Amino acid sequence: MxxxxxxxxxxxxxxxxxxxxxxxxxxxxxxxxxxxxxxxxxxxxxxxxxxxxxxxxxxxxxxxxxxxxLMAAPLPRAYQWLDGSAYVNHVELVRKARGAEMPESFWTDPLMYQGGSDQMLGPCEEVALSSEEWGIDFEAEVVVVTDDVPMGCSVEQAASHIALIGLVNDISLRNLIPGELAKGFGFMQSKPASSFAPVFITPDELGADWADGVVHRPLTVHRNDEKFGAPDCATDMTFNFHQLLAHATKTRDLGAGSIIGSGTISNRDRSVGSCCIAEQRMLETLADGKAQTPFLSFGERVRIEMLDKQGDTIFGAIDQCVTRK
Structure with a gap:
């Protein structure tokens, strides 16, 4: 449903x-x-x-x-928002672009941070920010929503605790991230309110396109009227949602309504495009020595949507404008 x-x-x-x-x-x-x-x-x-x-x-x-x-985010405020980074090739690319080696543990131990969840934006609400200098970027992701999950939930048990699936635009302020990470305490100012597609769906709605804790559909992103990317969500997903859920519950219970994100969808096949600007800039840096694609400016629009095999929308679209606040 x-x-x-x-x-x-x-x-x-x-x-x-x-x-x-x-x-x-x-x-x-x-x-x-x-x-x-x-x-x-x-x-x-x-x-x-x-x-x-x-x-x-x-x-x-x-x-x-x-x-x-007329729609708010399906959960306009949530008790918990945990965002993973399940596409490790994306992380590897980020580090390679700045000449840093990636620890081998990243392939076996998921990355995850706890984001702000007191204000979630609806699918058509403006992304209102104070400065373009912050490096405004979109991040198209899949999320799952849980029921009550006990601490120590296993990978095998996790499937029964995923109640709903949805889409998120996890806005990132790229030029604020390096300074925050240098403090060694994670994201805060660089992660404003995230935006959600208009509906969450139960896993059965996806039929065979939901298997083994993975969504088997491409996720399409448009910047203004131009297609930016459509990578496949199942391809190159190092950690499935069952693994992410087990990771999140190692030392805590999760209350009903907890949202867990996949991280930016990313494929090694670069011909399918990207789900965030930063990845495109990294590829340009590796190829040409400098990034050319600018981050978002006020007045630009972002559209994020997933279609089924018949070309019909599954979750509805995130379709929003970036504005000055």
């Missing part, structure tokens, strides 16, 4: 969205917010599934037209 949140208060209003993303219906008699639904997932998921089936059959009288402009 497909679930989203209409803009309403701080936590949105839960809606069930039709498979073709043309209709939606409020689910307040089951749960008022998506977080509330996740808190009681064993009970709410079957009830929401019934609504979803009726909506797809055209037999739900209270349905209204779906409109991405």
């Amino acid at each position: 497909k679930l989203g949140s209409l803009k309403a208060g701080r936590d949105g209003k839960l809606v069930v969205v039709s498979r073709d993303m043309t209709q939606m219906v409020a689910a307040s008699d089951i749960a008022t917010t998506l977080q509330q639904a996740l808190d009681n997932w064993e009970i709410t998921a079957p009830a929401l599934q019934q609504v979803y089936e009726q909506l797809n059959a055209g037999s739900y009288p209270a349905a209204q037209p779906f409109d991405s402009e």
